Amino acid sequence: MGKSPLKLGVSTYSYWHFTDTKYPIENVLKHACDLGLQGVEVLHQQMENEDTAYCNRIKRLAFSYGLDLISLSIHQNFVSPDPDIRQHHIDHTNRCIELAYRMGIPCIRLNSGRWGTVQSFDDLMALSGEEPALPGYTEDDAFNWCIDSVRKCLSKAGERGVTLALENHWGLTRKPEGVLRITNEVNSPWLSVLMDTGNFLDSPYGELEKLAPHAVYVHAKTYYGGGEWYTLDLDYRRIAGILEMAGFQGYVSLEFEGKEDPTTGVPKSVEMLRKAFK
16 A cells, blocks of 8 residues: 555644734635645634634534644643642643544644743743753753643543644753653653654754654744744755654644745745655
């Protein structure tokens, strides 16, 4: 049997980079259909609300366009010495698992969180995502908080059949070793890895090779027009080879993070990814 063709999707984030006016998810679904994509990832903060009528409209439109809703990208921060703050983020994650289940979405993007001792994101990027721990605490403390918090989301994930996909983001997961430390210690079929091609700022290919065998889902970042926060010159043919060697067969979801208008930047990105993964 031959190899299945690439399953290529797009994140609604590609059309909205947290500006004041949200870009409608309904419009992204239409764009994805016109581009011949297979799926759409929904950015939770981009949703108008969580009302049943709105969620069902998104679900119905996706089906009518022949699209899978492949992931719900959410934000949480388990790195806090305050158990009440951690519980707030656990509750948020469990609520989003339920939301994903209602919308027929099989996966949510999970963050570890970070210390927050570097307030400016621009400053954090200048430090390659590294920041000091809160006084009196260590990274081991932070990993233990995160692992314990994720474990408290597993029951809901298993009950609803929603995979938690831990992304190499900032904070504890800025390096593949941090991602794998959490997933290995949690050791659950409901926690897997989301490999983001654009979140390793230095020597990304060796880092991606470490995560690829564990990845169930991939974010592919592009930067036409220059990146909103930084720009990487990523070799997607090389990345495609890394994923092929790892036996990856899941979705690759475009996260367009450039300053170019997404109505041109996203189609360019889709064309480039299709050629790279051909």
